[in-house]
Amino acid sequence: MTGEVKRRRRLPVRKILLVLLLAFLTLEVIMLPFPWTVARLRTENPQLTSLMKERIEEAKENHRRYIVHRIYVPLSRISEDMVHAVIVGEDGTFYENGGVDWYEVQQSFKTDIDAMEIVRGSSTITMQLAKNLWFSTSRDPLTKLNEVVSAFMLNHYLSKSRVMELYLNYIEFGRGVFGVEAASGLYYGEPASILERKSGRC
Numbered sequence: 001m002t003g004e005v006k007r008r009r010r011l012p013v014r015k016i017l018l019v020l021l022l023a024f025l026t027l028e029v030i031m032l033p034f035p036w037t038v039a040r041l042r043t044e045n046p047q048l049t050s051l052m053k054e055r056i057e058e059a060k061e062n063h064r065r066y067i068v069h070r071i072y073v074p075l076s077r078i079s080e081d082m083v084h085a086v087i088v089g090e091d092g093t094f095y096e097n098g099g100v101d102w103y104e105v106q107q108s109f110k111t112d113i114d115a116m117e118i119v120r121g122s123s124t125i126t127m128q129l130a131k132n133l134w135f136s137t138s139r140d141p142l143t144k145l146n147e148v149v150s151a152f153m154l155n156h157y158l159s160k161s162r163v164m165e166l167y168l169n170y171i172e173f174g175r176g177v178f179g180v181e182a183a184s185g186l187y188y189g190e191p192a193s194i195l196e197r198k199s200g201r202c
Contacts, residue, residue: 032146033134038153042162045072049170051132052178071181075165078180079195083164091125094164099126099155100148126151129167168192 052068059066075083087094093101101124123131130150135143154163173183180192188195 032149033153035153035157038150039157041154041158041166045166045169046133049133049178050135051137051170051172054136055172055176067176068178069176069182069186070169070178071185072169072179073181073192075161075168078165078168078192082168082180082192082195086125086164086168090128094125095160097124097126099151100124105148123147124151125167126154126163129163129170130154132170132172133166 048068056066056068091097091101104124127147127150130147130153131137131143134150135146158166169179169181171180172178173180173187177183177186180195184190184192184195
């Protein structure tokens with residue numbers, strides 16, 4: 001009899017946990033981009049990203065003017081030195097990983113646990129692109145999980161060269177400056193196609 005009472009008491013707790021899990025998974029799915037949204041990126045270039053919208057809203061809240069400077073160029077018009085510098089600096093396993101570098105994720109997790117706060121990043125180029133396109137700058141676990149899942153989707157639907165092209169055209173290089181072409185013109189007065197490592201410009 002006592003065992004039956006205990007089972008009856010535990011049942012609601014299990015139901016509550018199940019409901020919470022389903023709610024979390026539902027929220028997760030709602031926040032993720034649709035597969036066809038990702039697939040369209042094979043040929044389409046977004047006008048505004050989530051990061052751009054966030055910066056615009058921040059400027060409005062502070063009553064400041066904000067202009068997005070971005071000039072889209074194909075990967076063929078971006079110097080190989082620039083591409084190489086980005087890979088070395090941001091994601092050394094870019095061409096080998098599936099959108100996520102699990103070794104870095106593991107090391108980052110250990111470091112963050114030891115420090116009891118997020119102190120080490122583990123985002124690949126693909127994860128950074130996903131974050132810029134669809135999510136906020138928040139570093140909470142849910143956002144990070146969304147980045148991971150979205151990175152897998154990007155890696156599945158797009159070629160590595162397309163991921164790199166999108167990344168280099170939407171990465172933020174300062175207030176209102178997005179993409180290597182706009183940044184190169186603004187800071188160095190030359191197109192991204194002639195940036196060279198030896199000049200210290202990438």
